Amino acid sequence: MKGCQTFEELQSLGAEIIHERTHISRDKIELVLTKSYGEINKIQFMGFLSILEREYGLDLSTIREEYLAYQEEHKSTLPPKQSVILQSHTNSKQKWILVGFVLIAALVVGGYFAQSNMANVPKEEVMQLNSATVEVVDDRKELNTTEAVEMNTTVEANTTQPVIEQNSTVPEKQQSIRAVNGLEIRPVYKVWVGMIDMGTHAKTQTITKDPIKIDTSKNWLIGLGHGRIEIVSSSGNETLREHGAVWFVYENGTLKRLTKAEFAERNGGNNW
Numbered sequence: 001m002k003g004c005q006t007f008e009e010l011q012s013l014g015a016e017i018i019h020e021r022t023h024i025s026r027d028k029i030e031l032v033l034t035k036s037y038g039e040i041n042k043i044q045f046m047g048f049l050s051i052l053e054r055e056y057g058l059d060l061s062t063i064r065e066e067y068l069a070y071q072e073e074h075k076s077t078l079p080p081k082q083s084v085i086l087q088s089h090t091n092s093k094q095k096w097i098l099v100g101f102v103l104i105a106a107l108v109v110g111g112y113f114a115q116s117n118m119a120n121v122p123k124e125e126v127m128q129l130n131s132a133t134v135e136v137v138d139d140r141k142e143l144n145t146t147e148a149v150e151m152n153t154t155v156e157a158n159t160t161q162p163v164i165e166q167n168s169t170v171p172e173k174q175q176s177i178r179a180v181n182g183l184e185i186r187p188v189y190k191v192w193v194g195m196i197d198m199g200t201h202a203k204t205q206t207i208t209k210d211p212i213k214i215d216t217s218k219n220w221l222i223g224l225g226h227g228r229i230e231i232v233s234s235s236g237n238e239t240l241r242e243h244g245a246v247w248f249v250y251e252n253g254t255l256k257r258l259t260k261a262e263f264a265e266r267n268g269g270n271n272w
Helices: 009-012 015-022 026-033 044-057 061-073 092-121 123-159 261-267
Strands: 174-177 182-185 193-196 203-208 221-223 227-233 236-242 247-251 253-260
Touching: 009 015, 009 203, 015 044, 015 193, 026 044, 044 061, 174 182, 174 227, 182 221, 221 261, 247 261
Parallel strands: none
Antiparallel strands: 174 253, 182 227, 193 203, 193 221, 221 247, 227 236, 247 253
């Protein structure tokens, strides 16, 4: 697969295609593509950029500089990093040593009594006990084998199921908004926006945090890198709080929420 020339071309590939090639999780890819600098730590972000540069032959130094600038500008509002260093305490160490000695002593005493009891049992009874033990072990093996077969069957059945993408269903109350006299989408923070004119099939895309005004004289397919937005229309306001990508269609004066599959179907089978 040939590389990309710009970060925008990388965005147009979409999280699913990038995941298949890099094996970075889809939600992390969405955060990188939408430049959600406040929601991903520095080590992960820089690591993902290095992977993308290697796989697609890109120079993402500008994105690195943007991330560092954002972190510096918002460092007072960013949550403090949790320490990953585990510190051992002297008292805890001594307590576990004491517990270890107690357990060892219990095992020694238990073993002594068990050995004494076995020595006092008649030989024939010992043989019968051993025979019963063998039968129990065989039953367990058969049970474990059955469980293993059932587990394998379950795994095989699961592997045949299609992967369910985030936002594959649309909340009922957000399915459609009447917006004949005006429509505007206001992102909470920067978002990738892709729009397709359904009349001419012309595509436009950008990254912005400014309100997105929709030309209501045309019909549109609309994709957003995240769903943290407010939809302002003549029929009222609607607020979404979704981390993953969202898709819409605007036609006949109505904005309707779509699943990813519905968006692709209306777009000739293409995600973008």
